[in-house]
Each structure stands twice: as C-alpha cells, then as structure tokens.
Amino acid sequence: ILDLVNNLEIPVVTTLHTILSEPDPEQRHIINELGKKSEKVITMAQNTKQMLQSIYGVELGKIEVIHHGVPQKLIRSRETLKKKLGYENRQIISTFGLIGPGKGIEHGIEAIAKVVGGNTTSDVLYLILGQTHPALKEEGTAYRNKLEGLVNKFDLSRNISFVNKYLSKDEIIQYLQLSDIYMTPYLAKDQAVSGTLAYAVGYGKAIVSTPYLYAKEMLSEGNGLLAEFSSPDSLADCIKQILQDPDKKAMMERKTAKIGRTMYWNKVALHYTNVLLSIITAAPHKIGAV
Numbered sequence: 462i463l464d465l466v467n468n469l470e471i472p473v474v475t476t477l478h479t480i481l482s483e484p485d486p487e488q489r490h491i492i493n494e495l496g497k498k499s500e501k502v503i504t505m506a507q508n509t510k511q512m513l514q515s516i517y518g519v520e521l522g523k524i525e526v527i528h529h530g531v532p533q534k535l536i537r538s539r540e541t542l543k544k545k546l547g548y549e550n551r552q553i554i555s556t557f558g559l560i561g562p563g564k565g566i567e568h569g570i571e572a573i574a575k576v577v578g579g580n581t582t583s584d585v586l587y588l589i590l591g592q593t594h595p596a597l598k599e600e601g602t603a604y605r606n607k608l609e610g611l612v613n614k615f616d617l618s619r620n621i622s623f624v625n626k627y628l629s630k631d632e633i634i635q636y637l638q639l640s641d642i643y644m645t646p647y648l649a650k651d652q653a654v655s656g657t658l659a660y661a662v663g664y665g666k667a668i669v670s671t672p673y674l675y676a677k678e679m680l681s682e683g684n685g686l687l688a689e690f691s692s693p694d695s696l697a698d699c700i701k702q703i704l705q706d707p708d709k710k711a712m713m714e715r716k717t718a719k720i721g722r723t724m725y726w727n728k729v730a731l732h733y734t735n736v737l738l739s740i741i742t743a744a745p746h747k748i749g750a751v
Contacts, residue, residue, distance in 0.1 A: 462491065462495070463491060463494050463495070466494075466495065466498045466499075467498070469498075472500045472740050472741075472744060473495075473498050473499045473500060474499060474500060474501045474502075474503065474736065474737065474740065475495045475496070475499040475501075475502050475503065476503040476504075476527075477492070477502065477503065477504050477505075477509075477513075478505060478529075478654055479653065479654060480492075480504060480509045480512055480513065480517075480653050480654075481651075482512060482516065482651040482653075483651075484516065484517070489516065489517055492513070492517040492519070493517050493518045493519070496513070496517060496518065496519035496520065496523060499523060500523070500740045500743075500744075501523055501524075501525050501736055501740065502519050502523050502524050502525070503524075503525050503526075503527050503733075503736070504524060504525075504526055504527075505526070505527065505528060505529045505653075505654045505659075506526065506529075506653050506654050506674070506675055506678055507526050507678055508653055508674045508675065508677075508678050509526075509653045509654075509674075510524050510526065512653070525736055527729060527732045527733060527736070528659070528723060528724040528728075528729055528732075529654060529656060529659035529724065530659075530724065530725075530726045530729040530730075531659060531660055531662075531663030531664070531721065531724045531725055531726065532630060532634070532663075532725075532726055533725040533726060533727060534631075534634050536638065536664075536665075537635075537638055539638060539639050539640075539641075542635060542638055542639035543639050546635075546639065548586060548639060550584060551584050551585070551586040552584050552585050552586065552641050552642075552704055553586055553588060553639055553640045553641050553642075554573070554585065554586070554587045554588070554640065554641065554642045554643075554644050554669075554700060555587070555588040555589075555590060555636055555637070555640040555642075555643055555644070556569060556587075556588070556589055556590065556643070556644050556645065556646070556657075557590035557591050557628060557633055557636060557637075557657055557660075558590075558591050558656075558657045559591055559592065559593070559594040559595070560589070560591050560592065560593050560594060560601065560604065560605055560608075561593065561594035561597045561600070561601045561604055562597075562600065562601075562604050563647065563648050563649060564646070564647060564648070565645075565646035565647050565648045565671065565690075565691065566589060566608055566646060567607065567608060567611055568646045568691055568692065568693050568696060569587065569589075569644055569646040569693075569696060570587070570608060570611045570612060570615070570617065570621060571611065571615070571693035572646070572693040572694075572696035572697040572700060573585065573587045573615075573617060573620055573621060573697075573700075574615035574617060574693070575693055575694065575697035576697050576700050576701055576704075577617065577620050581619065583619075583620060585620055585704070586619075586620055586621070586622060587617075587620060587621045587622070587644075588622055588624060588636065588640070589608070589621065589622070589623050589624070590624045590628055590633070590636055591624070591625075591626075591627070591628060592625055592626055592627050593605050593625075605623075605625075608623075609623070624636075633660060634660070634664065637660060637661060637664045637666060638664055640666060641667065641703075641704065641710065642666065642667050642668070642669055642700060642703055642704070642710075643658075643661035643666040643667070643668050643669075644668070644669045644670065644696070644700070645657060645658050645661075645668070645669075645670040645671065645673075645676060646669075646670070646671055646688070646696055647670070647671050647673050647676075648671070648690060648691065649673055650672075650673055650674070650690065651673070651674060652673040652674060652675055652676075653674050653675055654675050655673075655675045655676070658670065658675060658676060658679060659679075659724060661717075662679050662684075662717050662720055662721050662724060663721040663724045663725065664718075664721060665714050665715075665717045665718030665721050666714065666717055667684070667685060667703050667709075667710045667713040667714050667717065668680060668684065668685030668686070668713070668717065669685065669686050669688060669696060669699040669700055669703065670685060670686075670687060670688070671687070671688055671689070671690045671691075671696075672687040672688075672689075672690070679720070682716050682719075682720065683712075683713070683716055684713050684714075684716035684717040684720065685713060685717065686699035686702060686703065687699075
C-alpha cells in the first residue's frame with residue numbers, strides 16, 4: 462500500500478478500522494508512513510486519537526473521528542418481529558458476528574444460566590447469531606462445540622438458540638430490532654472499534670457489555686451497563702437489572718437511539734464529504750493535477 466500512496470499525485474485520505482495498541486514494528490511503520498502521506502487520517506472512535514499520535518506518530522491535527530456507519534432502515538415493532546420469527550412473549554438477548562474464541566460467548570451462556578436460575582418456564586432467550594469464523598477452521602469448530610456443550614450442561618436448550626449461518630445486513634437489523642438487550646461479552650480489553658456494537662447503538666438497543674475501549678466510549682451516556690471481563694455473575698447482574706426494570710430499559714433505548722441517529726450512513730457520508738471538501742478547498746492545485 463505504501464508503494465501505491467508514494468506514487469499518487471492527489472491528496473490521500475486514510476480510513477482506519479482496527480488500531481492496535483501493541484503493533485509490531487512493520488505495522489507501526491506502515492501507519493506512520495500513511496499518516497505522513499495523508500491529508501487526513503480518519504478513525505472511528507475517540508479512544509484511538511491519542512493512540513494514533515503517541516504510538517504511531519500521526520499528527521493530531523490530521524486525525525478526524527467519524528462514526529462507524531450504520532444503514533438506516535425502517536424501525537419496525539419489536540413485538541411484531543418477535544411474532545413473525547416465532548419469539549412471541551420471549552425476552553430476547555442477542556449477540557451477532559462471526560463466532561470464535563475471544564468473543565466471550567461462553568461467559569454469556571453461563572450468565573444466562575444464572576439469569577434463568579433453573580426456571581424451566583423462563584421467557585429469557587439468548588440468540589447467538591452468526592456462523593463460525595471461516596478463518597479459524599478447526600479452532601472455531603471446537604469453540605462452537607464447547608458452547609453447545611455448555612448449553613447442554615446447564616440445560617438451556619429452551620433459553621439459548623444458535624442461528625448458525627452467515628447473516629445478511631437485513632437479517633442482522635431484523636434480529637437487532639426484536640432484541641430487548643444486545644450483549645457483547647468480549648475478552649479483548651483494547652478493542653478500539655466493534656462493528657456489531659456500532660449496529661446495536663445505531664438501532665437503539667439497551668446494551669450489556671464488557672468494558673473494552675469501544676464499549677466504554679459508546680456506553681458513556683447511561684445507555685448501557687458494563688460488566689466485568691470474564692464474569693458470568695457480573696453479566697447476569699446487568700441483564701437482570703435491565704429485564705426487571707422496563708423503565709430503565711426504555712430510558713437506555715432512548716439514549717442509545719439518540720446516539721444512533723448520528724451514526725446513520727447519511728450523517729456519516731456528510732461528515733466524510735465535509736472532510737473531503739475542506740481538503741479540496743485547501744489545496745485545489747493538487748486536485749487539478751488529476
């Protein structure tokens with residue numbers, strides 16, 4: 462990529478998704494060089510600005526934070542969608558994405574066991590949405606088998622359901638809209654951005670998450686609860702607080718939806734447009750060389 466950038470005669474804007482807190486020398490060098498060659502370096506979270514400056518040597522004035530985009534779709538009734546998909550009268554907790562170690566879903570399953578508490582008629586249902594990560598092969602299959610083993614161990618076949626397939630964007634949004642809680646029990650403390658959490662915020666969910674960097678940033682307005690890492694007890698406590706208090710859940714959803722409206726693609730696209738226009742205005746001679 463540096464060969465490409467070094468041969469360009471037009472302004473460069475670099476957008477970064479995952480920014481590592483402990484890059485190897487080559488990774489650090491690439492981002493540093495991209496920062497030097499770019500008019501702007503766009504990142505998707507405030508928590509990465511200092512990281513880009515101190516670890517990668519990117520000039521602070523070049524760094525622009527623009528939200529991870531979320532498609533804007535018609536908001537449909539939660540209860541209507543539950544009825545359509547056979548989840549009527551259930552309290553739905555969901556997690557979506559490619560399944561593999563690091564997601565912490567085993568702790569989510571154990572948390573559900575504590576929420577249900579042996580009640581065979583509990584209306585709680587945890588949907589684990591998505592296929593095994595294709596890059597993980599045997600490791601990913603072993604992880605899914607481990608998760609299914611936990612469901613059997615805790616006798617949760619009524620309270621946990623795997624939707625083991627690649628989900629389209631429309632399917633993801635549909636499942637999010639019918640969810641009462643979205644949960645990310647992730648294990649990586651330094652995770653700077655999460656596309657799945659961005660979608661959950663975009664669709665106004667009450668959220669339970671472990672306190673990785675992006676979750677702490679996105680749930681700082683009282684729109685979700687942070688649980689301890691690798692702690693089913695802490696996750697279960699957060700889930701119960703929300704499910705047992707409809708007013709608290711509604712308040713969280715309102716706060717999340719307010720943030721989410723700033724993440725729709727039309728708003729994100731406008732932000733990108735303004736950044737690009739500012740570059741064109743500042744250096745029209747560079748654009749004229751195209």
